[in-house]
Amino acid sequence: MLGRISLTARLTALYTLVSAVVLVGLGALVVMATERHFVELDRDFLKDKIALIQKIVQASGPGAPLVPQLSGVLASHQGLFIELRQGEQVVFATREGVFPPSAVGAAAAPDQPTDWRVGGQTLRGMRALVEAPAAQTPLQILVALDTAHHAHFMHKLVQTLALYLLAAISLSGLLGWWAARNGLSPLRTMKERAQAVTGQRLDQRMPVETVPVEFAELAQSLNTMLERLQADFARLQDFSSDLAHELRTPINNLLTQTQVSLAQKREASVYQDILASNAEEFQRLARMVSDMLFLAKTAHGIELPHPEAIWLDQEARALFDFYDAVADDKGIRLSITGQARVMGDRLMIRRAIGNLLSNALRHSTADAEVTVTIEEQDGTATLCLNNRGETIAPEALPRLFDRFFRVDRSRSHPDSDGAGLGLSITKAIMLAHGGEVSVTSVDGLTSFCLVFRSPLAAQGAAIGDAPNG
Template sequence: MTLTARLTVLYTLVSAAVLLGLGVLVAWSTHQHFIDLDRDYLLDKVHLIQKIVDETPDAAELSAKLNELLDSHHGLFIAITRGEEQLFGPSSITFPAELAARSAADQPMDWPDGERQLRGMSTELSAVRAPGGVASPVRTMRLTLALDTQHHTHFMHMLRQQLAIYVVLATLLSGLLGWWAARSGLAPLRIMKERALKVTAHKLDQRMPIEAVPVEMAELANSLNTMLERLEQDFAKLMDFSSDIAHELRTPISNLLTQTQVSLSQHRDPDTYRDILASNAEEFQRLARMVADMLFLAKTDHGIQLPNREDVALEDEVASLLDFYDAVAEDKELRLRVVGAGSVVGDRLMIRRAISNLLSNALRHAHPRTDVELAIDAQGGGTNLCVTNAGDPIDASDLPRLFDRFYRVDKARAHPASDGAGLGLAITKAIMIAHGGSASVTSAAGTTRFCLQFPGPQGPLSLRVSSSQPQRTVSAE
């Protein structure tokens, strides 16, 4: 069932229950009202008959007055007894024996008599003298009277029929109004549905109308808008990634294909073939590194467990890398400086790779005859390792995307001095996420700084920071 149908059925059932309860209440109240009216009517006749009995000691005269009373009150039946003697009574009805046990103050008693429905009561009368004029002690007489309630029964039957018809019609009307109310109330959902149907892979800019929906749906619309915004951003990144990877793979493949076709175009000597194969091997190595890096990033997307966890002294790893990059720094007339020390728990090879990516990036873009500084510092319960170099500033619009895959600030992709595929910073960020940390970058006033933030003891990995702060300087001037 649709939500509109469910709300309609629920509203109809609630309305039927309320209307049915109201109908029962009306019928019961009307019935009780008739009982009260009949009781008051019978009590009034009890007082009237008591007065007639008090004023009429003669039995014949008493019967005449009571018959006259019955003639003027249709549907009223009276019986007067004294002991076992019946002084007055109708022969057309039979009073039940249990009626005599009730007093006038009690509720009247109902009973059927053939096709008639009677309601009556019984009470005691006091006579000053016995009817017939003969002086006698005061004798107690019992008065029993009944009223034909056929007109009440007919009215109640008609009332119940009318109430039943009203309840049915009102329930149907309530169901119709409930359907209209549910459909109108869910109109914002239909608007959101129409907007959602317009969302395609090439049209992710649709947003839910938050201002046009009720407050209860505003949070849902806002959540959907947030989801669409994330999808739009991720899809844009995926499109860029597809374009970038196609570009990165096209270059080495084109080189391999061109060299192979040229070498096959004519017969060459073995040395020439050997040079061509060596050049092709370099391109294959580049492709292999790119594929390995992409596989590593694919694993990080699904979450990876650190292969080995051990205490890693950051200053030792940096020192090992400086020994490796000394030649590069010397070629560019750069000076490498290391400040501070600290240890973290993590995978040694992965941490070294992250630091190596930042260091090679800094050496590649640093201006000649400047310093490249690696600073290790404990801050806020964690440890930061920052690599700073002096070079061309990076535009603020490019900073948020530096850690994206295949992203380069140089839109022309001209990198004659580097065979990198633009995955180094993305791998660095993935390694930091695997260690529960983060990576960040700032660039201003000709200084660019990349920082790795390792978590403290309260983070996912434990941390041990050295108290000593040694400094090492490698001069390559």
Template sequence: MIARLTLTARLTLLYMGASLLVLSGLGFMVTRANDAHFVDLDRTFLEDKAALIRQLVTGSASMAQMQQKLDELQQSHNGLHLRLEQQQTLLFGETDNPFPSDLTSTVGTATGPLTTRDWRRDGNVMRGTVFAMEAPSYLDSPEGLRLLLATDTHHHTHFMDELRHSLMVYLLVAALASGLLAWWAARRGLAPLRDMRERARRVNAHQLDERMPEDSVPVEMAELAHDLNTMLARLQSDFQRLSDFSSDLAHELRTPISNLLTQTQVTLAQPRDAAGYRDTLASNAEEFQRLGRMVSDMLLLAKTEHGLALPHRESVNLQEQAQALFDFYDVVADERGIALVLEGLAKVHGDKLMLRRAISNLLSNAIRHAPEQSRVVVRLSQVRGEATLCVDNAGPAIAAEHLPRLFDRFYRVDKSRVHLASDGTGLGLAITQAIMAAHGGSVTVDSSAESTRFCLRFPAT
């Protein structure tokens, strides 16, 4: 049942329980201290009366005088009971003996520690003891005397009952007061949590900029607020990227689909010969191939986001892979008078086909954007096991605000240009980044007025 209670209710109950425990302990100590104090008072009272009785017995001239003085003493002290015996002979005392028969086992002396004992008589608690006395000269026998003294503790018992009752009432009132105070303190202390809850309720797909307060909350909640804000920032960033990606994907798919539909409608508008239909189908096939590559690239990126596992790991010579790609792009580079240069050596451990695709994406971009009669240089290096592959090409600088987003899907520096002459899908750099992430590496870009450089950095194996 307690698992369903609110945090405020739990703190209130815990505080009330702690308060009850502390106050109960304090009440127990107070009652024990009062009991001990009353025992000391009664012991002192009995010792004083024993000393007075000893003087009265010693100072009397006869048995009758002694009995008279003891009777006056007993009458003047309400609740005092005494009994004076010599062996089995009663010298003074009540006929109805109020003392228990085994009280003789608690005999005290005038010089030793006094021991008292409690017992009940007629519903009242009696506290008494036994004193040893010397026999006076006017008695026939020299045997010692036994003085049994007791006092009625009714007034003490009544006071302790009232005290316990008052403590119980105070305990209940204090528990209720502490519960109210604990509820108020818990409500105020947990107010930042309620504020965070209200802010979290306002977060939705259209309002992701809501943030938790960090400076106005207690230290214990500041870390939670910071972590929640970090999570919200990631969600906002990912949602924005997803929205941009959806918009870009729709735009990228609309163009080839529109081309296919337009060309097909034009072809069907009037009868044509077999050659015309073949040309239309060939053009449509090219658009279908572009759509197929785009879908394949999207599937690869989706796998990467869910933790792409490398299908095959092996030692890869980056120089050999770069040289093989030079042979593939040599014809395209020669048409524009671009020289392909390879420098350095490096080996890494990874999937050969995926690494070749990453290098191919950078190399094709460099050739596409390099000016005619220029160079595209691939530089390899390996220091302490960490390999680096950089692709440099001359050309205009890329503005600094575009560099962080070059690896986003379908991102274009110039939104207005359309790659009619290119068969790219706009996902090359995003795929390159995904491949490097799968290998535990990274891809970076630097751009200046002289050249643009993309670098693949591999961790040491």
């Protein structure tokens, strides 16, 4: 149930509780200070009266009547009670029963007032001793004051403070609610912006400059997330469009050839040629579907099927043998330098290198050279494949590894049946191995590099014998 309480309500309740504690504490301090002040006033008053009585007693001669003189002291002071005792005998008393034994006993401190109740009255009194003329023992002076006027004042004060506290706490609650609501208004603004985000409106951003510092990091994080979503959604739209375009070509070819073949009867050899052509298109579609399934798996992270120690130069030379005929047709020379050993899946790494080599042979100029350079340094192994050809525009380099991306869509390569997924697959393979792939193109020299960060890369020269070139 508490989890459903709004943050505004929680802050309001907390602010009200803190205000109530502070105000009640302040009210208690006021009451205690007032009580202490009254005690000090009464103590000074009682001391003054004791001093006056002592003066009267000491000034009176033997046998002089004390009653008239003490009655004069009481005449101008309502609620004042006096009693003189000599031992256990009461010499003078304004009223009997005012001073109980607890008020005159040894427990009562001589310099501090003592409170007690008699007949519904609350009295505050003090005691002192005085040497009387011709008296064998000192007289004990007992003075008490009725505190009814103090009690009445304190009762009114407590009532006033209670009303003030209730009003102040209520006002604090309202101010707390207003402060919490206005303080959380940036969250409501961010909520409205978030509700406006749809698949067609991913350009909405959270206000960063207009929100408090505490919300700025949250707003920036949400903006970063929205930017990623927008970029991913744009790539998904481009991918869907490219996929439809790539699938449309072979499907149209199959449909056209099938419709033409069904238009009239033909010889068996013609049907065989048409079926052979259709089979090529089906193979192209099958490879495209297989590549797309592979990319879909790697997008969510995969474990290497068969990790093992692999010599990169051995795999590159094996691919040289496979592509040797294509290289000879274009008069391209293949060369390799360096060696390194990494941990990975042999078929996946060979496919990554093969994609780069096929791409290099396709775009390299005739009678040029394609070189593979392998280096090992600081725990990483790098395989770079270099070829001479047309310089790739700098703005196109970041998109080379996107699915179905081609630098020049208007230009086709009749010697290739690729669908523009080779470099994307190479990137996915390197990510699965914890590495990366990069590309540079300057003055006609294009270089693709595979970077492996495998423990064996730093120990390749020490593990086993290096392969023979």
